[in-house]
Amino acid sequence: MERTDHVFPEVTLRLPGWVGELSSGADRRYRTLEDRMRFVVELSRLNVRNGTGGPFGAAIFERETGRLLAPGVNLVVGSGCSVFHAEMVAVMVAQKVLGTFDLGGEGLPPYELVASTEPCAMCLGATPWSGVRHLVCGARDEDARAVGFDEGAKMAEWAGALEDRGISVELGVLREEAVAVLQEYAALGGEIYNSRRGGGSP
Ligand SMILES: [Zn+2]
Secondary structure (H helix, E strand, O other): OOOOOOOOOOOOOOOOHHHHHHOOOOOOEOOOHHHHHHHHHHHHHHHHHOOOOOOOEEEEEEOOOOEEEEEEEOOHHHHOOOOOOHHHHHHHHHHHHHOOOOOOOOOOOOEEEEEEEOOOHHHHHHHHHHOOOEEEEEEOHHHHHHOOOOOOOOOOOHHHHHHHOOOEEEOOOOHHHHHHHHHHHHHOOOOOOOHHHOOOOO
16 A cells, blocks of 8 residues: 555454344344354354355354354455454454453453354464453364364464463364355365465464
8 A cells, every 4th residue: 555654554444244234133142152153153154155254253242141242254355454363353343342452351241252263373362362251162273274274383282271361262162063164165265365384364
């Protein structure tokens, strides 16, 4: 992008319009982990079908009530931004909604990050800094790798490392439904971006 001296462009993050439609109903509650994962997998599926990004969805819920705080989808290709993974988008939107960088701040209820696929190295690193207290994942790391995505360099015991920081982790929730979207994307010949090492990232 063109720039004048010492003036750089603003970076903006905008969710596709269909995400708002899917998320409508302010009083809606996603009571169970499966309810929350079903919503997130639907985000990933519609992101592919609407051509707005990669096959990844995420959302942040109030742990106790199941109220949706913020949805997120992968926006890497459309926005030209490598960090706009679904989890990062959900965190950024959530923090904008609450007006704070810390979702674990004083006076706030515990928040839960639900992701259609286990986080890549970047999103894993960002999870503790976000302030969420719980992480729930659908498709497993190896499911993402199986269709060509690269999860990056993650320590083998990453879930335990999060637990050590006080963040509970639940893996494999509605795994088959989440994997089906990854496979649909691959079957459609979807772009596997950042493929210098043979795979893109969630
Ligand atoms: Zn990621």
